Amino acid sequence: MARIRLLNTYIDNLTMQEAIHSIDKLIQKKEKSYVVTPNLDHIVLIEKDCLFKEIYEMASLILTDGQPLIWISKIKHTPIVQKVSGSDLFPKVCEMASMKGYSLFILGAAKGVAEKAADNLCMKYEGLKVVGTYSPKIGFEKDKKEMNHIYQMIHDVKPDILAVSLGSPKGEKFIYQNLEELDVPLSMSIGAAVDFEAGKVNRAPNWMSKCGLEWLYRTFKEPKRLAKRYWNDAKSIIPILIKYK
Numbered sequence: 729m730a731r732i733r734l735l736n737t738y739i740d741n742l743t744m745q746e747a748i749h750s751i752d753k754l755i756q757k758k759e760k761s762y763v764v765t766p767n768l769d770h771i772v773l774i775e776k777d778c779l780f781k782e783i784y785e786m787a788s789l790i791l792t793d794g795q796p797l798i799w800i801s802k803i804k805h806t807p808i809v810q811k812v813s814g815s816d817l818f819p820k821v822c823e824m825a826s827m828k829g830y831s832l833f834i835l836g837a838a839k840g841v842a843e844k845a846a847d848n849l850c851m852k853y854e855g856l857k858v859v860g861t862y863s864p865k866i867g868f869e870k871d872k873k874e875m876n877h878i879y880q881m882i883h884d885v886k887p888d889i890l891a892v893s894l895g896s897p898k899g900e901k902f903i904y905q906n907l908e909e910l911d912v913p914l915s916m917s918i919g920a921a922v923d924f925e926a927g928k929v930n931r932a933p934n935w936m937s938k939c940g941l942e943w944l945y946r947t948f949k950e951p952k953r954l955a956k957r958y959w960n961d962a963k964s965i966i967p968i969l970i971k972y973k
Contacts, residue, residue: 761788836893
């Protein structure tokens, strides 16, 4: 595996096909692994959040989500071969799971969204086994009874893959802090991918994604939630670029 340094983290410099192959091998090992997909926001968080930095240091697979990181890697003369965003990776993982016979559990998203996404994915990928979905209430991670309920649900169906849709960094932190209790071969925080698969939110056109303008499309769609975050990321990345020049 070609792991390279990029600013304050490392990247597994893989194509989408290579990433899927690596995920397949991790599932077969059954060693409670997890995947992270860094974007500009994650790079900023790693710099100021010690737990998030630790999550990245211990990750089994680190795949590039975001065209700006591709541009930065080229400036640094360590070019990343391909963007492997979580929203593109998740359906590919589902496709691979349908062919390999792996089972999937989706945790998170708004009520009813994960179920709709599961239905759509099963229609798209014949043979896909979605063994459960669950949308916990806000603040569930502080409720011991609710957490035990989640552990039990997952233990009962023993999924090969756990897809967590709780937003970032909450999703990554949930996986890392509960890795042993969840006891799943492969976990991944998939962000808005469940909303996309459920048809609740439309993705940016391909040309915008390829040009690194997906953030602009999403800002127009959700200005109150995303405009401030993207602006803060743009300001915060400059000192990070200088620090790791």
